[in-house]
Amino acid sequence: MKAAAFAYARATSVMNALELLGAHGDRAKVLSGGQSLMPAMNLRLISPELIIDIGELAELRGIAVSGSIIRIGALTRHVDLLKSPDIAAHAPLLTEAIAHVAHPAIRNRGTIGGSLAHADPASELPACMVALNATIIVRGQGGERRVAAEDFFKGIYETDLSAQELLISVELPVAGKNSRHFFHEFARRHGDYAIAGLAAQAIVEKDAFTDLRLVFFAVGDRPVLARAATNLVNVTITPPVLATASAALGEDLDPQDDQQASASMRRHLAKVLLARGASALLGRPDLNAGGRA
């Protein structure tokens, strides 16, 4: 289980990294935290010719709040997100979600940029970005692009990022007044890839949702922003209303079968998450009828 031979370059600047990417394109791979890349290389699932190590690019690391925007550098490690008071104060959904990302050893190395660029449909952070209405900032030799998280994820391990571009940072709106969040995932063991998960961000006024973003993950080829949420906005939530949303969700989802769960189980678990999420966000235990909704 040894990686095939590869060339290695340590990028000295973002520009330098972009030059290397421009020259080598998809024959090169960017090394950030290495938590997905290195196992894949050691298993020889991929054999890039060149590894571009961006680990020294300090400008890509860090969390900054300015006005109503939180900016997170691509190299910011999971552990730093987990421990950040700024994230806890302004994007608490992320703080909660990060605790579900693998284990401490992996969180100590893995980075947000790496996770988003890898775009595993079962991972937590892409879903959170969509739920939080994040903007993902990518840079190529021609300049910078700003991509809405919703448009960034294209499929299993597929994103809007081209082989010549580098993910630079993400920008999140600071959580506003009356905003609430919910995060839960079903995984066989703590730290495993989820079988089904939900990252939700809401604004609740007078016991009703005025805004609701329900993003399911591990139930499709990318994070799924549930259209069913519209059934729940600006209405009084009753079990029948929830049941309608649940049925709509079931029709929206097209989950895959794998060893951990069948498609029907994933659909079922997503409905359980919907009920539990709505119940928790509104503080209404009566709504939590689980999959029976």
Place this chain on the structure above:
Amino acid sequence: MTVTTSNPEVLSELDRPNSYIGKSVPRPNLERLMQGRGLYVSDMELPRMGHVVFLRSPHAHAKIAGIDAAAARSVPGVIAVVTGKELAAVITPWVGVLSHLKGLKSAPQHAIAIGRVCWQGEAVAAIVATSRAVAEDAAEIVRVDYEELEAVTDMRTALDPATPVIHPSLGDNLAFERNLDAGEVDAAFAGSDAVVEADFIFGRHTGVTLEPRSVVADWNAAEVRLTIYQGTQAPHMVQNLAALHLGLSESQVRVVCKDVGGSFGIKVHLYADEMATYALSKLLRRPIKFVADRVESFNTDIHARDHRCLGRIGVRRDGVITAFEIDDLTGIGPYSMYPRTSAIEANQVVNLVGGPYVTKNYRARTRVVLQNKNVMCQYRAVGHPIACSVTEGLVDLAAAKIGMDPVEIRRRNLIADNAYPCASPSGLRFELLSHHAAMNKLMTMMDYDALRAEQAALRSKGIHRGIGIASFIEVTNPSAAFYGVGGAKISSQDGVAVRLDAQGSVICQTSITEQGQGSESLTAQIVGSVLGVSMERVRVILGDTDNTPYGGGTWASRGAGIGGEAALQAAKVLRRNILDVAAAILQSSSAELDIADNAIVNAGDGASRMELRELARIVYFRPDTLPPGVQPELMATRHFVPREYPFAFTNGVQASWLEVDTDTGFVKLLRHWVVEDCGTLINPQLVDEQIRGGVVQGLGAALFEKCAYDERGQLTNANMADYLVPMSGEMPDIDVGHVVSPTAETELGAKGAGEAGTAGAAAAVANAVNDALRPFGAVITEIPLTPQTILTALGRI
């Protein structure tokens, strides 16, 4: 129970300064391991060492039409590419059968496949290079032409006439069948108030050792001798078999086994790739290293369990169990494993079902079939988890049927604590067990009645918790009845040599091995206790066929019971010899003297007479000052093997308390209890650790672990992301209690404790899940109990 011994004060006077038996002293090897100074084979480097990578078949069953290794041979750093045919010049094939397993058959297995591969993962060529990475590069460009053959994968159809026969020379795919009919089963069922039947299904799983299988083989052409460094549980077995198949005498093979990163029965067998590594060293005349990577560990380390067992139980309204019946089926891969065979697990299932209970009516059939999957063989608690899950699952079903509490039905049927010695319907002889005492202790530990009340209260709130109970028996301290009588050169005896050094320290060589259980510790504890020497002065040497007595090693829960007794007896002889010398020096008699705290003392008042180091100084350097004719003998060796009972059975009972989320099918383990009886506890902490570790492996089987094969015989989850081992986050607190019924067969009185945890954990969990689901009318008799399985049983998906 009183144990009669010739020297009882050695074991009973725990207040003596060097009485370590029964005390939780730290392991002597802890510092070494904690400081990273362990000696693991995977870390070894020798001059001129080559690294071997095995090119493994991607097909479950295929003809090898050709191998083109020309390009691979020209890769810089490649030393050799060797095929099965080429390697057969230096190593002979083997057949994994034992004569006492009547009718067991298997086909000759080669170190590297010749002409045909029979499972996905079987080696087809060896690539030896200056590094593992280079060898992997070269392996990628070896071209093998395969002609795929139909794979036999489903054990249920393996014996159908339409199914291809994997080894035509065997005639069919039936490797072994055993039938047992004891008592009056049909009459007993006819006289029952209820007969309950269920099909129990057990997933294939494996041991997942932290350190994979590792070998460095070093053929020394000048000495005409092979040194094998290997993480194994049985060095002398490896020595014997390596010699046999390489055409050498045992004296030409030395096996060295220092620290081992976990074994669990995975490392008690001889694998084809290990044999190939020995042969490559001889062929290429240089040291060769093989360390399995994680993917090949999953594809080649023995798998276990994978049984389908139809069980029936008869019960009367008063709770009396009238009979057990099973029809068991298991698929073991294409070859019976060498040398312990792949029929032992099924044989144990037949032996053990119904074992804790009184009924004499028992009928069993087991069939062991060949298939194109990785080989199956003995893994921790061989057969026990299956027998226990079937038995205890049936007992719970019977209890539910007649509306009796699961504990009550057990109390009415467990063999009485004063009924020993006695035998099971399958002929197992029990010297002394303590089922009822164990159950009573369990009830107190878990506060059973309070838990039942809590369960009922939570039910009304929609929280579904379950209690599962599982009584069990466990085979330990095996005599020659296990393997020796079947013709295997696997020793059931062990030897220990102890000697007093010139400064009064003790060197102890033992034939048992250490893979983390605490063999070093228990040996030092026993020797220190008997000799009156502090443990830090006892140095234990193990794992070297050149430097230890001949013996079996550590497996089947035998190290403490057999190797420990040998240590006790050897130390007693040395003690006597020391006291004889002391008496001569001190002009006393040995009866008036004792050894305590590293000194010769008066037996009567304990007054110190002479430091042991002073005695040793005189013996080794000034023997001229000893009385005429005195020839001190400060080294003693003793061997031990159980002769009265083929096995020292232990017993115990486990309980699980868990919660099932009936919306999601997820199970949360809340608490687990074990009461076990392994006789004399040498080191209670080590026993508790063994029990807990065993329970965790049993919980893995219950909820997580499964080697998932597809219908073409492809293992689809051969990595640590998809094969789920139990992890600490999901594990409950595990409380361990003990009942102590020493075996009278040894002075030490210790039975084995290594497998009891694994034996009953899955049964307790399955019973608890079914207990939780009882209001829903769902019964699940398949493990692992995945959320998918549970939701399906609940009709939710």
